[in-house]
Amino acid sequence: MKLLLLGATGRVGSHILDYALKDGHEITALVRSADKLLHLAAENLRVLTGNVLDQKDVASAMRGVDAVISALGTDKATTLSEGTPYIIEAMRREGVSRIITVGTAGILQSRVSPDLLRYQSSESRQKLTRAAEEHHKAYSLLEQSELDWTIVCPTYLPDGEYTGTYRVEAHQLPVDGMQISVPDTAEFTYQQLSRSEYIRARVGIAY
Template structure:
């Protein structure tokens, strides 16, 4: 089977590509930048230049493909509506026109509960558009990625920088993108996943302060915490929305309000595990992920200090 992965240079997309290759699939990737996709070429992946917002570039990428996995999302410099709505509509229509039936899409858990948040609204609208497209679709609804915790918590603690905590900091059931990729690739061979949506939640939901305490324990360092009130966040969003240059910022701040609230982003997973034949014990926990990361970083830091000490000893005094 030949699959087209869209968003392959992203945090999730690259894991989908890697897992698909490991499972023996032939993989093609739609990419905007050949430079950003250089590592994919090293993996012997076929690359096709294209852009979701330019529908004329899509037929070449879809030619000869059996299934499409869409893991793309707007970059910080993009308007959410451009990529996550118009771009996705272009891709779905082009997939249907190419005669390809299988389509896998990544939404966000509880998108239907936040119609006032642009990203959540377009995800929900895309789910509805996909359901009426005639394609054999599967929708996955992750809560959040473990990989995102590195920049948010791990690096600030190691660099003794403040960790910004917003509002009440809703507990979130983060999942490793490698595990998410397993679900996506397995869906290609499971008829019972066709025309269905599945939540993807980690082994438990974690609040911001729980993660901070875990990082402190694993590193032996105290965290510096800076708090931002939800009211201030909403005020900045409203101000930004008055100016065209601030629309993109306002859209993203609206999403931040979701994770800064009190409602947990979590979902029961027993039926999902049963459907996909995946054992919960095989899913990476947040503790395991951060422990492995900090062990690797601490080992590297010790090696760097050792190298510096050796270099100092070799210096000849004058």
């Protein structure tokens, strides 16, 4: 498969990149700093220096791919809300329908206030909601699109260890879910390339 990976140098994205390289996918990684991937001498990896906030960079990276995985963070800015429209438009132009992204548990439905998202309700312990608001904007844009999207929504995300054992639930965080490691989140996210049960769904993931 020809895959566009966004956020390939981040905590989750770097693990996803490792999985995809080992499985022999042809990967295009759009990164702001190519220096961070110089240690990877893989024939099936194409590194493009650019920015998801540049429409031309996104369009160039999207050419010829079959699917997109985005592990972009919020950067304490508006990266997601500004970049997601460029991603959606480039996918539409190239006829790419499948995108898997990494979000946050804050944009899952609240159990205590079902009409609200977690970050909007008393269920969330986060006092600062800026990151969740950015993920909410990206989710809304994907939901309004015709794409086959999946948003993996981890709760508290320490680096941790790989276990391969965790709980997932569509649209909500598994009951009493407190944390999930970066490697386990990356594995589940990557696995969605070959799965279809969570298309057009947010998926909570936790131990």
